[in-house]
Amino acid sequence: MRKNNKLIALTAVITLLLSLNACESNGLNSNNSVESKQSQNVEAVFTPTSKPKPTNTPAPTKKPTKATTNTPAAGIKESSAYKYGGKTYKIIEVDGGDMSGSRRANVAVDVGYGDRVYWALTNKYGQLIHVIAKKVVLQDDNKEPVTSAGRYYPDEANVPGTERADLDQGHVIADSLGGVSNAYNITPQNSTLNRHGDQAYMEKVIRDAGGCKDFVATITYPDTDTQIPSHYHFEYVLKGNKVVDDFDNVDPDKVNASLTPIPKKATTTKPSNEKKELKRIDTNGNGKVTIAEAKAAGYKMPIYKDNWLYKYMDDRDGDGKVGE
Incomplete structure (x- = not known):
C-alpha cells in the first residue's frame, strides 16, 4: 500500500511537469505571434511611399526675341533683299568703278x-528710281x-x-558726298544743271553743312524706254530742318531766257533800319x-540785284534776280 502511494505521487509529479512544460511552450509561441504581428504593423506604418527624387535642373527659360522696330523711311536691309515703299529689291554687289553703264531690274545696290x-534701287525697266542714305558722309x-x-x-559709268554733248554723267550722290561712279549712281543729266544749276547748289549746301540725314532721291522718266530722267525730287534733313528740292532735267539758263521778262520794280528803297527790317523778314x-x-513779309518777286534784300538771298543761277 505504501509502495502504491509513492508510485501515484511520482506519476502525479511527472504529469505536473509535463503540463507546465506544455504551457510554457504554448506561451512562447503566442508571444512570437504577437511580436510578428507588431513587426508587420510597424513596417506598414513606416514604410515610405514612392516619391520622385528632386532634381537640380532649372526651369526652362524662353530665348530672348529680337526687338522689332518701325520701318524707317529709308527702308529695311535683309540678308538678301531690301524693302522700300512696299516693294522688295534683290541685293546685288557692283564694283563702284564699274563703267559698263548697264543696270539690272528690281535690284538694290550699295553705292556708298x-x-x-x-x-x-531700280524698277522693272532697269531705270534708277531711288537713291537712299540714312546718313550722307x-x-x-x-x-x-x-x-x-x-x-x-x-571716270563715270557710260x-x-x-x-550726248549736252548731258553729263551726273552723280545722284556726288563724289564729294561719298558716292561711287557705277551706273546705279549715275544718270544722264543736263550739263548746266549738273555743274552750275540746282544739282550743284544742292551738293554745295550739303557739303557746307557737313553732311545730311534721311536723304531720299526720287527720279522719274518720261517713258519706260529711256535712261534719261525728266525730273529729280530730293528730300533730306539738314541740321534738323527738312529740305525738299525739285527740278527738271533741263538747262536752267535756257528756261530762264524763255520766260517772259517781268518789269523791274522801280522802288528799291533801302529801309531806314536795315538790321531791324532784316530781323523781321528772317524768321x-x-x-x-x-x-x-x-x-511772307510782303515783298513781291523777283528781287533784283539793286534791291537791298538781294544780298541776303540766294541767286542760284546768278542772273541778277531771285524768285523769277
Missing part, C-alpha cells in the same frame, strides 16, 4: 564709297584715295544717253532770306 551705305580726301580732281574713280534768324520769307 567705303563704309558708307547708300542704297540705289562727306568725302575725306585726307584718308581716302581720291584723284587730284576729288574723284574716287577716273549710262545710255550720256553720249529763323540764320542771316539768310528765302523766297518764302520775303513773300
Whole structure:
C-alpha cells in the first residue's frame, strides 16, 4: 500500500511537469505571434511611399526675341533683299568703278564709297528710281584715295544717253558726298544743271553743312524706254530742318531766257533800319532770306540785284534776280 502511494505521487509529479512544460511552450509561441504581428504593423506604418527624387535642373527659360522696330523711311536691309515703299529689291554687289553703264531690274545696290551705305534701287525697266542714305558722309580726301580732281574713280559709268554733248554723267550722290561712279549712281543729266544749276547748289549746301540725314532721291522718266530722267525730287534733313528740292532735267539758263521778262520794280528803297527790317523778314534768324520769307513779309518777286534784300538771298543761277 505504501509502495502504491509513492508510485501515484511520482506519476502525479511527472504529469505536473509535463503540463507546465506544455504551457510554457504554448506561451512562447503566442508571444512570437504577437511580436510578428507588431513587426508587420510597424513596417506598414513606416514604410515610405514612392516619391520622385528632386532634381537640380532649372526651369526652362524662353530665348530672348529680337526687338522689332518701325520701318524707317529709308527702308529695311535683309540678308538678301531690301524693302522700300512696299516693294522688295534683290541685293546685288557692283564694283563702284564699274563703267559698263548697264543696270539690272528690281535690284538694290550699295553705292556708298567705303563704309558708307547708300542704297540705289531700280524698277522693272532697269531705270534708277531711288537713291537712299540714312546718313550722307562727306568725302575725306585726307584718308581716302581720291584723284587730284576729288574723284574716287577716273571716270563715270557710260549710262545710255550720256553720249550726248549736252548731258553729263551726273552723280545722284556726288563724289564729294561719298558716292561711287557705277551706273546705279549715275544718270544722264543736263550739263548746266549738273555743274552750275540746282544739282550743284544742292551738293554745295550739303557739303557746307557737313553732311545730311534721311536723304531720299526720287527720279522719274518720261517713258519706260529711256535712261534719261525728266525730273529729280530730293528730300533730306539738314541740321534738323527738312529740305525738299525739285527740278527738271533741263538747262536752267535756257528756261530762264524763255520766260517772259517781268518789269523791274522801280522802288528799291533801302529801309531806314536795315538790321531791324532784316530781323523781321528772317524768321529763323540764320542771316539768310528765302523766297518764302520775303513773300511772307510782303515783298513781291523777283528781287533784283539793286534791291537791298538781294544780298541776303540766294541767286542760284546768278542772273541778277531771285524768285523769277
